[in-house]
Amino acid sequence: xxANPNLPNLASPPPPAGGTSRRSxxxxxxxxxxxxxxxxASLAPLRELSDFGxxxxxxxxxxxxxTPVEMEQALARIRREVEKQYGLRPHVRxxxxxxxxxxxxxxxxxxxxxxxxxxxxxxxENNQSRSPxxxxxxxxxxxxxxFDMEKGDHHYVTPTVPEKGFxxxxxxxxxxKNPPCVKVCPVDATWQESDGITVIDYDWCIGCRxxxxxxxxxxxxxxxxxxxxxxxxxxxxxxxxxxxxRHKGVMEKCHFCIQRTRAGKYPACLEVxxxxxxxxxxxxxxxxxxxxxxxxxxxxxxxEEVGTLPRFFYxxxx
Amino acid sequence: MNENQKTSLALTSLTVLFSLAALVFWMTPHAGTxxxxxxxxxxxxxxxxxxxxxxxADLTKAGGDVSGLDCYACHSKDKPVAxxxxxxxxxxxxxxxxxxxxxRMNCAGCHAASEKVELKFDAEGxxxxxxxxxxDVARHGRTIGNDHCFNxxxxxNLTELHTPGGKKLKLADSTQLCGSCHGPSYRDWEAGLxxxxxxxxxxxxxxxxxxxxxxxxxxxxxxxxxxxxLPPPFRTALRGH
Numbered sequence: 001x002x003a004n005p006n007l008p009n010l011a012s013p014p015p016p017a018g019g020t021s022r023r024s025x026x027x028x029x030x031x032x033x034x035x036x037x038x039x040x041a042s043l044a045p046l047r048e049l050s051d052f053g054x055x056x057x058x059x060x061x062x063x064x065x066x067t068p069v070e071m072e073q074a075l076a077r078i079r080r081e082v083e084k085q086y087g088l089r090p091h092v093r094x095x096x097x098x099x100x101x102x103x104x105x106x107x108x109x110x111x112x113x114x115x116x117x118x119x120x121x122x123x124x125e126n127n128q129s130r131s132p133x134x135x136x137x138x139x140x141x142x143x144x145x146x147f148d149m150e151k152g153d154h155h156y157v158t159p160t161v162p163e164k165g166f167x168x169x170x171x172x173x174x175x176x177k178n179p180p181c182v183k184v185c186p187v188d189a190t191w192q193e194s195d196g197i198t199v200i201d202y203d204w205c206i207g208c209r210x211x212x213x214x215x216x217x218x219x220x221x222x223x224x225x226x227x228x229x230x231x232x233x234x235x236x237x238x239x240x241x242x243x244x245x246r247h248k249g250v251m252e253k254c255h256f257c258i259q260r261t262r263a264g265k266y267p268a269c270l271e272v273x274x275x276x277x278x279x280x281x282x283x284x285x286x287x288x289x290x291x292x293x294x295x296x297x298x299x300x301x302x303x304e305e306v307g308t309l310p311r312f313f314y315x316x317x318x
Numbered sequence: 319m320n321e322n323q324k325t326s327l328a329l330t331s332l333t334v335l336f337s338l339a340a341l342v343f344w345m346t347p348h349a350g351t352x353x354x355x356x357x358x359x360x361x362x363x364x365x366x367x368x369x370x371x372x373x374x375a376d377l378t379k380a381g382g383d384v385s386g387l388d389c390y391a392c393h394s395k396d397k398p399v400a401x402x403x404x405x406x407x408x409x410x411x412x413x414x415x416x417x418x419x420x421x422r423m424n425c426a427g428c429h430a431a432s433e434k435v436e437l438k439f440d441a442e443g444x445x446x447x448x449x450x451x452x453x454d455v456a457r458h459g460r461t462i463g464n465d466h467c468f469n470x471x472x473x474x475n476l477t478e479l480h481t482p483g484g485k486k487l488k489l490a491d492s493t494q495l496c497g498s499c500h501g502p503s504y505r506d507w508e509a510g511l512x513x514x515x516x517x518x519x520x521x522x523x524x525x526x527x528x529x530x531x532x533x534x535x536x537x538x539x540x541x542x543x544x545x546x547x548l549p550p551p552f553r554t555a556l557r558g559h
Contacts, residue, residue: 098520113542113544113545114547115545115546115547115548116547116548116549116550117548119548119551120548132552133551133552135551138551154550154551155550155551156547156550157547157549157550158547159546160544160545160546160547161544161545161546161547162544261519263523264518264519264520264522264523264524265517265518265519265523265524266515266516266517266518266519270514271514271516273514274534274542274545275534275542276512276513276514276529276534278514279510279511280519281519282519282520288510288519289509289510289511289515292509292510292511293511296509296511297511317502317506317512
């Protein structure tokens with residue numbers, strides 16, 4: 001120790017003859033104090049990382065690897081988090097796909113009047129952020145006689161709808177059978193389930209937004225900021241892969257109201273449609289509405305040429 | 319007889335044969351177009367609906383039966399009539415009104431036939447609709463002249479219905495009444511394609527609520543109203559969409 005007394009060594013100054021001098025003690029104390037202050041200052045941003053999530057969340061396994069017990073723990077954690085954030089006790093479940101069920105959505109372009117009731121029912125049902133605004137459904141106002149998406153406008157503001165010379169085409173996640181978003185996900189945070197719904201594990205998503213870029217239907221949304229929902233507007237009927245609250249920095253999208261449809265109910269957008277333009281059901285059941293539509297109506301899919309094989313069909317009356 | 323002569327003979331005989339056939343056809347009384355008088359092609363239920371096809375004015379002029387017709391047989395609530403007045407300012411009743419016979423459930427249900435209905439007018443001289451009539455609308459099939467009460471309602475009991483074919487129906491069975499004219503919509507509704515279902519798509523797990531015609535359409539004005547659209551998505555300056 002203290003091989004070279006010419007070099008200042010603050011941690012262990014060379015002991016002068018006869019013990020610690022007053023000067024060296026003061027110098028050492030000042031250096032240690034300033035060092036601690038600097039370290040505290042450099043770690044200060046960590047105190048603001050309250051939205052970083054819990055250790056439990058960080059250590060949680062991938063959805064597909066969770067045992068029933070671990071899933072129960074994850075649901076309990078989500079319940080705690082919602083209770084802490086909103087002061088409300090939610091009903092969170094992990095709903096599995098039903099056997100012999102494959103969901104299909106049909107939308108009647110002859111009937112849609114572009115009132116956007118579906119858009120706002122979806123926001124209320126699925127706990128989307130109100131500020132910044134996140135919406136799963138875009139209603140395109142299209143001039144009659146064209147399917148050119150470039151001519152569509154989803155920002156229309158008119159006193160009343162429908163307007164003469166236009167038709168309205170709502171676009172949301174098409175739950176493709178060949179989903180490009182799933183292919184590009186580098187961490188397998190999004191995948192297709194057996195009932196045809198492409199789901200996202202919000203705890204596994206790293207927010208790279210590759211899926212948003214890959215989707216030809218502009219169906220995926222990114223949480224650029226911490227989502228804000230007024231307490232009284234939170235929907236407490238939640239599902240793990242569905243409408244449970246999301247954090248900043250994860251993707252989300254339409255999941256056919258998994259918390260409703262896997263419990264046998266119709267999606268929220270369908271239930272508010274004032275014209276009955278929206279039809280939903282099990283394509284494997286030949287008597288279901290969607291099966292009848294695919295058999296009897298003029299049906300088309302959007303951007304057929306990109307080969308995504310959507311489970312979302314548009315059709316016409318007559 | 320050479321070949322040429324044979325050919326000429328054959329052609330001549332064929333010509334004579336066809337001429338005779340044409341002559342026979344021409345002389346036959348049943349040839350050509352005939353008037354078939356073995357009953358109407360279209361059922362009388364559809365052709366003999368004078369009250370649906372003629373205006374009351376036409377009917378009155380023709381001396382037809384105008385019982386069973388009400389004011390809204392001619393007048394639509396949203397098209398105020400322009401009354402005419404004589405030099406002394408008295409209302410001139412139109413020709414159509416001179417011989418109108420009031421039936422039980424029509425105007426005479428409230429107004430006695432002998433009663434003089436006092437009309438009130440606004441500043442522009444248009445008739446003001448009395449409060450008792452403000453809910454009367456007849457905008458069903460207006461463009462094709464089908465907006466008459468008794469096309470669907472029983473003339474003597476408004477709470478009973480009848481199809482154009484004469485089938486009597488209860489008010490609760492109105493869907494069948496609608497279907498008697500709107501075939502394709504009824505077919506789609508029965509299959510679950512027209513209209514909306516609420517509740518459960520999986521009926522094993524809960525009830526499916528089926529909406530019928532009058533859940534969405536006002537039977538007296540079945541056009542769906544135009545709506546004010548809910549607000550559009552917030553337009554961010556950065557993303558531009």
